[in-house]
Amino acid sequence: MPIIKVENLVKKFGNVTAVNDVSFNVEEGTIFGFLGPNGAGKTTTINILCALLSPTSGKASIDGHDCAKESALVRKSIGIVFQDTTLDKDLTAEENLIFHAYLYNVEKSERQKRVDDALKFVDLFGRKDDLVKKFSGGMKRKLEVARGLIHRPKVLFLDEPTLGLDPQSRTNLWEFITELPKKHNVTIFMTTHYMEEAEVCNDIAIIDNGKIIAGGSPAELKKIIGGDVIYLKTKDNLKAVDEVKKALNVDASVKDGEIFISTIKGDACIPDIIRTLGDSVLSVRLQRPTLNDVFLKLTGKAIREDESSGADTIKEEVRAYRRRHQS
Amino acid sequence: MEFNAIYVIVAREFKKFVREKSRLISAIARPLVWLFLVGAGMSRLVAPVGGVSYMQFIFPGILGMTILFSSMFSSISIIWDKEFGFMKEILVAPVSRTSIVMGKALSGTIISTIQAVIVLALFPFLGLKLGILNIIGVILICTTVSFSISAFGIVLATFYESYESFSVIMNFIIMPMFFLSGAMYPVKLLPEILKFIAKLNPLTYGVDALKHAISPLATGPMGPDFNVFIDIGVIIAMSVVFVLMGGKAFERKG
Numbered sequence: 001m002p003i004i005k006v007e008n009l010v011k012k013f014g015n016v017t018a019v020n021d022v023s024f025n026v027e028e029g030t031i032f033g034f035l036g037p038n039g040a041g042k043t044t045t046i047n048i049l050c051a052l053l054s055p056t057s058g059k060a061s062i063d064g065h066d067c068a069k070e071s072a073l074v075r076k077s078i079g080i081v082f083q084d085t086t087l088d089k090d091l092t093a094e095e096n097l098i099f100h101a102y103l104y105n106v107e108k109s110e111r112q113k114r115v116d117d118a119l120k121f122v123d124l125f126g127r128k129d130d131l132v133k134k135f136s137g138g139m140k141r142k143l144e145v146a147r148g149l150i151h152r153p154k155v156l157f158l159d160e161p162t163l164g165l166d167p168q169s170r171t172n173l174w175e176f177i178t179e180l181p182k183k184h185n186v187t188i189f190m191t192t193h194y195m196e197e198a199e200v201c202n203d204i205a206i207i208d209n210g211k212i213i214a215g216g217s218p219a220e221l222k223k224i225i226g227g228d229v230i231y232l233k234t235k236d237n238l239k240a241v242d243e244v245k246k247a248l249n250v251d252a253s254v255k256d257g258e259i260f261i262s263t264i265k266g267d268a269c270i271p272d273i274i275r276t277l278g279d280s281v282l283s284v285r286l287q288r289p290t291l292n293d294v295f296l297k298l299t300g301k302a303i304r305e306d307e308s309s310g311a312d313t314i315k316e317e318v319r320a321y322r323r324r325h326q327s
Numbered sequence: 328m329e330f331n332a333i334y335v336i337v338a339r340e341f342k343k344f345v346r347e348k349s350r351l352i353s354a355i356a357r358p359l360v361w362l363f364l365v366g367a368g369m370s371r372l373v374a375p376v377g378g379v380s381y382m383q384f385i386f387p388g389i390l391g392m393t394i395l396f397s398s399m400f401s402s403i404s405i406i407w408d409k410e411f412g413f414m415k416e417i418l419v420a421p422v423s424r425t426s427i428v429m430g431k432a433l434s435g436t437i438i439s440t441i442q443a444v445i446v447l448a449l450f451p452f453l454g455l456k457l458g459i460l461n462i463i464g465v466i467l468i469c470t471t472v473s474f475s476i477s478a479f480g481i482v483l484a485t486f487y488e489s490y491e492s493f494s495v496i497m498n499f500i501i502m503p504m505f506f507l508s509g510a511m512y513p514v515k516l517l518p519e520i521l522k523f524i525a526k527l528n529p530l531t532y533g534v535d536a537l538k539h540a541i542s543p544l545a546t547g548p549m550g551p552d553f554n555v556f557i558d559i560g561v562i563i564a565m566s567v568v569f570v571l572m573g574g575k576a577f578e579r580k581g
């Protein structure tokens with residue numbers, strides 16, 4: 001039985017169609033990855049599932065509760081880590097969690113224990129009395145995940161959980177997220193625009209421009225690519241593509257200034273390519289298929305990895321400064 | 328209504344209020360400046376009327392100002408909460424919108440009333456004699472007025488998304504509300520058009536009720552402008568209307 005069901009979901013903002021006829025199911029106890037570039041409609045879909053937005057048309061339900069009509073029941077059964085942090089930076093880590101426990105009506109006898117457990121779970125028990133503004137990005141994220149679990153939700157949403165984190169905290173956070181379904185009996189719904197991060201998912205839906213363009217497990221999706229990929233740079237890419245296709249009978253095309261060749265046995269193919277093209281080859285690289293390639297193949301473009309977090313932090317600080325000096 | 332949620336919203340606000348010493352200091356400094364610089368200065372120009380000096384006349388207005396600023400600031404913190412994301416944590420929780428509005432309104436009420444009581448403690452320095460019943464009356468009125476102004480601020484805050492709107496609210500809503508409330512100048516002496524606006528101002532009735540409680544015997548220009556029952560009725564009616572409006576405004580989804 002799927003715990004999340006989405007059928008023909010549409011959301012329009014004026015004349016922008018952010019979510020365009022999206023359908024998918026998420027099985028209980030799995031990690032589901034919602035992949036797509038910035039502006040694809042991931043956050044909008046999450047907002048509808050969390051009953052923060054009403055859909056223009058279509059249906060979404062969580063654990064059998066309609067997201068548009070039974071918002072109170074839906075809200076009880078979910079936890080969420082939003083794309084932008086929603087911690088109160090002027091409260092301590094513990095106070096943020098206590099706030100959450102009261103808000104979700106966690107029983108009095110349970111409250112402190114669950115907060116303590118959550119803090120220990122993310123290794124922040126020793127810092128529980130520190131104001132959240134002193135925390136690093138990775139610590140804040142973990143604290144938010146811990147907070148989202150305090151009321152024992154059935155589904156935990158993670159919207160771009162690793163955005164703006166350094167590579168080490170990212171790996172660290174992923175290891176942690178992968179353990180959640182077993183340790184906490186929770187289904188994970190996560191979005192990301194870092195394709196390689198979605199390898200840990202049991203199931204994936206790829207969304208672009210509001211439409212789902214592919215779905216399946218990472219292994220299934222990679223089959224779309226058909227095998228290994230050889231990336232090739234030559235002095236004249238267009239001419240080289242034709243020559244390679246003719247001589248080796250493989251599928252080749254030019255994307256983003258590189259020739260992109262899908263083939264079953266990449267390592268054996270490289271010598272043939274070089275023999276065919278001779279001197280005009282500038283560089284060759286072999287890659288086992290990744291989800292990035294899947295996206296590239298499906299849409300003809302790479303997923304942009306523009307980080308806006310740096311600018312956001314500055315903006316936030318300016319705001320905080322002005323706020324302090326206004327009142 | 329979810330009492331745990333209301334409680335924790337109030338507790339958070341209160342904790343932050345106690346931590347931000349600068350906010351408390353500026354909240355207390357503002358009425359002091361008005362009372363002892365503006366009030367004392369004007370007292371030399373304006374002779375006492377009907378046994379009420381100008382300083383005594385503006386005292387209810389200064390209490391009203393204390394409440395106005397702290398209730399509005401407290402409610403406008405909703406805009407910061409939206410801007411800094413914390414509002415989402417509250418909105419996504421299984422809590423009714425009315426509870427959220429009640430929580431925010433009660434936060435403003437408690438914080439404002441505390442500040443008003445601190446300012447009220449100055450009354451002996453102004454030559455005012457208040458009995459215990461008057462004092463209790465003043466505090467009760469302060470509490471009700473704080474609630475209605477906080478609720479008004481919440482309704483206002485739902486229209487704004489970012490802190491940039493703060494100076495607009497400050498200059499075009501809070502300051503006019505203060506000046507056109509009878510705080511510094513009797514409503515009955517205002518030109519017709521301003522008198523009309525003053526009568527639409529929620530704060531006017533609060534200041535007037537405070538005048539009744541602080542100088543019950545004063546008559547003439549320095550005395551109250553309306554019947555005390557009208558004042559109280561209007562304050563309570565407005566509280567109810569603003570809370571309902573706030574709840575509705577929070578209900579809106581995109």
Ligand SMILES: Nc1ncnc2c1ncn2[C@@H]1O[C@H](COP(=O)(O)OP(=O)(O)O)[C@@H](O)[C@H]1O
Pocket residue numbers: 013016017018036037038039040041042043044045581
């Ligand atoms: N409140 C809104 N009003 C108008 N347009 C919006 C709103 N929220 C999102 N959009 C638009 O919908 C599209 C999808 O946005 P979003 O769901 O945030 O994408 P993602 O999370 O995948 O980056 C974008 O084009 C965005 O500009």
Ligand SMILES: [Mg+2]
Pocket residue numbers: 039042043044083159160
């Ligand atoms: Mg997003």
